[in-house]
Amino acid sequence: MSIVFAADAAAPASSPGNPWLNIGIFALFVAITMVIVFRASRNNKTASDYYAAGRSFTGGQNGAAIAGDYLSAASFLGIVGAIAITGYDGFMYSIGFLVAWLVALLLVAELLRNTGRFTMADVLSFRLKQTPVRVAAAITTLVVCFFYLLAQMAGAGGLVSLLLGVTDTLGQSLVITVVGALMIVYVLIGGMKGTTWVQIIKAVLLIAGAAVMTVWVLALHGFDFSALLEKATEVAENPAILDPGLKYGVSDITKVDFISLGLALVLGTAALPHVLMRFYTVPTAKEARKSVVWAIWLIGIFYVFTLVLGYGAAALVGPAVIAAAPGGANSAAPLLANALGGPLLLGLISAIAFATILAVVAGLTITAAASFAHDIYASVVKKGKPAAGAEVKVARRTVVVIGVIAIIGGIGANGQNVAFLVALAFAVAASANLPTIVYSLYWKRFTTKGALWSMYGGLGSAIILIAFSPVVSGSETSMLKTDAIDFAWFPLSNPGIVSIPLAFLLGWLGTMLDKGTEDPAKEAEMEVRALTGIGAEGATQH
Amino acid sequence: MGNEAPGAAATAPDVDYRAVQQSDSFLQLKKRHRSFVFPVLVACLVWYFAYVLLAMFAHDFMSTPVFGHVNVAMLLGLAQIVTTFAVTTWYVSFANRRLDPLASEIRESVGSHSASAPEEVAR
Numbered sequence: 001m002s003i004v005f006a007a008d009a010a011a012p013a014s015s016p017g018n019p020w021l022n023i024g025i026f027a028l029f030v031a032i033t034m035v036i037v038f039r040a041s042r043n044n045k046t047a048s049d050y051y052a053a054g055r056s057f058t059g060g061q062n063g064a065a066i067a068g069d070y071l072s073a074a075s076f077l078g079i080v081g082a083i084a085i086t087g088y089d090g091f092m093y094s095i096g097f098l099v100a101w102l103v104a105l106l107l108v109a110e111l112l113r114n115t116g117r118f119t120m121a122d123v124l125s126f127r128l129k130q131t132p133v134r135v136a137a138a139i140t141t142l143v144v145c146f147f148y149l150l151a152q153m154a155g156a157g158g159l160v161s162l163l164l165g166v167t168d169t170l171g172q173s174l175v176i177t178v179v180g181a182l183m184i185v186y187v188l189i190g191g192m193k194g195t196t197w198v199q200i201i202k203a204v205l206l207i208a209g210a211a212v213m214t215v216w217v218l219a220l221h222g223f224d225f226s227a228l229l230e231k232a233t234e235v236a237e238n239p240a241i242l243d244p245g246l247k248y249g250v251s252d253i254t255k256v257d258f259i260s261l262g263l264a265l266v267l268g269t270a271a272l273p274h275v276l277m278r279f280y281t282v283p284t285a286k287e288a289r290k291s292v293v294w295a296i297w298l299i300g301i302f303y304v305f306t307l308v309l310g311y312g313a314a315a316l317v318g319p320a321v322i323a324a325a326p327g328g329a330n331s332a333a334p335l336l337a338n339a340l341g342g343p344l345l346l347g348l349i350s351a352i353a354f355a356t357i358l359a360v361v362a363g364l365t366i367t368a369a370a371s372f373a374h375d376i377y378a379s380v381v382k383k384g385k386p387a388a389g390a391e392v393k394v395a396r397r398t399v400v401v402i403g404v405i406a407i408i409g410g411i412g413a414n415g416q417n418v419a420f421l422v423a424l425a426f427a428v429a430a431s432a433n434l435p436t437i438v439y440s441l442y443w444k445r446f447t448t449k450g451a452l453w454s455m456y457g458g459l460g461s462a463i464i465l466i467a468f469s470p471v472v473s474g475s476e477t478s479m480l481k482t483d484a485i486d487f488a489w490f491p492l493s494n495p496g497i498v499s500i501p502l503a504f505l506l507g508w509l510g511t512m513l514d515k516g517t518e519d520p521a522k523e524a525e526m527e528v529r530a531l532t533g534i535g536a537e538g539a540t541q542h
Numbered sequence: 543m544g545n546e547a548p549g550a551a552a553t554a555p556d557v558d559y560r561a562v563q564q565s566d567s568f569l570q571l572k573k574r575h576r577s578f579v580f581p582v583l584v585a586c587l588v589w590y591f592a593y594v595l596l597a598m599f600a601h602d603f604m605s606t607p608v609f610g611h612v613n614v615a616m617l618l619g620l621a622q623i624v625t626t627f628a629v630t631t632w633y634v635s636f637a638n639r640r641l642d643p644l645a646s647e648i649r650e651s652v653g654s655h656s657a658s659a660p661e662e663v664a665r
Contacts, residue, residue, distance in 0.1 A: 088615055092597060095622045099590045102629055106579040226610025233611070243605040244597035244615050255598040262594045266587065289637060296630045300623050307619075442576075525559040531571055532645045534557055534652060 018343045019164045025351040030182060033201055033355075037186055037194035046540065047378075050191040050392045051118040051370045052280040054540035059287040061200060063294020066278050068199030070097075070269075070295065071206055071302055072148075072360040073155030073330075074422035077353060079303075080336070081329030083310020085319045087241030089248050090310055092258070093423070094303035096265030101299065104270040105292045111441050111530040113279045113288040117537055119367075120273045121375040124436050127522035128448040131380050136455040138375035140432035141273040143459060144425055145368040146409070148274070149361060149402075151421035153180070153410020156357045158327035162334055163350045167326060173411045179354070180407035183361045187369070187399045192281060195362045202352070202359040207298060209352045210305040216340050217312035228308070231315035241314060257492045261423055264496030268426030271433035274367040283539040312336055361406065369398040423494060424466060431458035431499035435507045441530060443511075447518055450511030458503030465495035557652045567651070571644045578636055586629055593618055 044050050057065070075097065082090025116122035121137035153176055160166050160175040186194055221228040233239045240246050248258035269275060279288045313322060313336040325331045337349035373395035378386040386394075413421070435454045439446040466472065472479045474488035492498075529535050562568050597604055597615060604615035 088597075088619075091619055092594070095590075095593070095619055098626055099586065099622060102583060102586050102626060105630060106583045106633060224610075226612050229611035229616075242611060242613055242616070243601065245601050245604075249598060249601060258598055259591075259594055262591065266590060286642065289634065293630055293634055296626065300627060304620070304623060521560060524563040525557075527572075528557075528559045528562045528568060528648075531575060532562075532568070532648045534562075534649055 018347070021343055021347040022163045022350050025347045026354050029205075029351050029355050033186070033198050036197050036201070037190035040193040040197050041190045044191045044193065044392075047118065047374065047391050047395075048537070048540050049193070050395060051277070051366070051374065053191070053193040053196050055281060055283050055537065056193075056539050057196060057281045057287075059282060059290025060294050061196070062278060062282045062287070062291035064203045064298065065196045065199040065281070066275065066291055066295035067207070067298035067302070068201075068203030068359050069274060069278060069363045070299060071203065071356065072422060073152055073159070073353060073357045075302070075306070076206065076210070076356055077155055077159065077330040077333055078422065079306045080309045080313060081322065081332035082247075083307065084313035084317070084322050084332040084336075085329050086247035087236075087238075087314075088244045089246055089258075091307050092244065092248075092262070093265065094306055096262050097269070098296070098300050098303055100266045100269035101292065101296045103267060104275070105289070105296065107441070108270045108276070108437060109279050109288045109292045110285040112276055112437075113282070113285045114533045114536045115441075115526055115530045116280065118277070118280060118374050119371050120276045120433065120437070121371065121379075124440055124451060126440065127518055127526045128440070128446075128451050129518075130384075133448055133451050133455075134375045134379050136452055137433075137436075138371045140428075140455055140459050141371040141375075142368055143463070144271075144273055144429045144432065145364045145371075145402075146405070147425035147428055148272075148422060149364050149406045150409045150413045151425060152357050152361050152364070153406055154413040154421060155330060156354070156410060157413075158330040159334070159350065159353055159357070162325060162327035162331040163346075165326075169411075176410045177407050179358060179361070180403050180410065183358055183365060183406070184400055184403035186358070186362045187365045187403075188396055190362075192277075192366055195359075195366050196278075196281060198355075198362055199359045202355045203298065205352045206356055207302050207305075209349055210302055210309065213312070213337060213340060213345075213349070214305040214308045217308055217316070217336075220316070220340075225308070228311055228315055232311040235316075235318045236314050238319075241311075241319075253491050256497065257494055260492050260494040260497035261427075263500055264423060264427035264430050264494055267430035267434050267496075267500060271429040271437060272426070273371065273429070273433070274363045277367045277370065278363075285533050285536065309333060309336060316340070365399055365402050365406070368402050369395045372398045424471070427466075427494055427496040427499065428459065428462045430496060431462040431503045433458075434500070435504045439507050439511075440526075444523060444527075445511060446507070447511045447514040447516065449514035449516075450507045450509075453510030454503045454507030457506035458499055461502050462495045462499040465490050465492075465499060469493050469495065562648065562652060565648070567644060567648050571641065571648065574640050574644070578633070578640075582629060582633070586625070589625065590622065593622055 043054065048054055079090055079093050082093060112123050115126055120141055121134045124137045125133040156176055156179045157172050160172050164175065166172050166175060186198055217228065221231060229242055233241060248254045282288050282291055313332040316339045317332065317335045322329060322332045322335060325335060334346055334350050334353065338346040373391050377394045378384065378391040432455050435458060436451045439450065468488055468490045469492060470478060470488045471493045472488065474486040475483050596618070604613065606614045608614060608617055
């Protein structure tokens, strides 16, 4: 009973728990990881060290880091909140996010590790014309990273308002700035090695924290999942939260919207540049395979936890309380922690959520910086012959620029459900990158024109459709926050169902209409290297 | 070569890739790889979209209680997670048995040892 009472007490708009306790626990996490990052960064000399951590991580370590990179604030805050409020439909995000890893495991991970060095563009431009393909791949990388960054920063804003009771825009902006600044320091000093360690630590903390809460929630219901569901329907006063369709089943448009979302989730993962880049941090393709296997197990188990946590939040806090709390749906997991273990558990879980955002943002930043420095500066501007050390210097400067952009974007992108914003990043990745990745690994005839049409066509159509979707304009809940301006002629919130097939089609059409052919020797080299690992770059020796 | 990839490893041995590409063992490796990953992936995607379509268009079926408050949707969702784990395990065992030995044989035949230690067994 006391639990229900605690949850009720948390209902007012003031922050539950003790802000100073929350800050203290988070500061401890920052201090510990900072020491580790400093120690890890001693060997950051070459580009291979800075971008790919000297390819020295094991499959298990990298698997944990992938889980840390992938289980973003969207997975934790967003999905738990979505299940708590919209019931089963929230769980369908989890399923899509997980099944997507089969595409990465079966089609992409090992072949990519064998053919590239640092970035996605290395693979895409391997046997096509260097400059145009590399520039296109760098642009799509930067755009996807930007969308994903926005989602994470929006999550940080919502979390802050809940935890620290900072409700005014200025205060929230200040905290987003602190998160951004910390991230810049990690990436600047630690490079990929430091970023990886932050991700590993965070993955362990996040999965352990979720496990503790899951067991706790189940224990309160006699380890009877059905009893938990019963309690959730009672508190929500709505038995439909157990069935699919509460959010997406209301009309045919929303049903198609969900199919579109499912397509983006399942095809997006294997095209996320920051996930792809993680495969370069291991010495061999075999270790890349092992890392995906580790990641699938960790991520899959975590998503089972989110199912319990989501319904647990519905049962112990209640959808109405969550929806009314500062931070809205994104606050379900912290509120559940408060209902279970009071301010101390709330502080711990919130610190983990902050760590989650920090680690993901760091991973995105190093990916974007590597893409700019390696693909645009070193390969295109300097024609593959940058001065010694110049490339890493440019990468470090890019980190600062991206950090500042992330801070500004994060301040601007408060309020949207984080899982939803991340889904848009998946849609852009699946449209702009996946067709070209698949074609260049598996289709001999594929040409430069096909790659450019597919990448620019996929990127452009995804972004245009989002801009003219109900997400941006037409309602109080849209980004423009008014129903006075309405240019939403595209009915779906997720563009995937149009833009992904379109990008595949454009890749095929561009290739068919391309009069030129690509160098068959390069094609042979890529195919042989991708499957056998001949000539793949191994670990750096120090 | 104007098309030289700066992304390519600088340490790549001097290999006649076109000859390797035409060799029997490589063609066999390619066939084994593709005849596993394509059908398996297609099956997984069909199974996933069948689930999504059921969730959207077969509402009554998905809401059928199976035991207590656990309904068909809940079980099918968990089944998606279980099949993902199962396919992962299946692929790893397939790759260890059928792909890796052939790949390391080809690597050794061209005198490249840089890529991996073939004796090592994946988990």
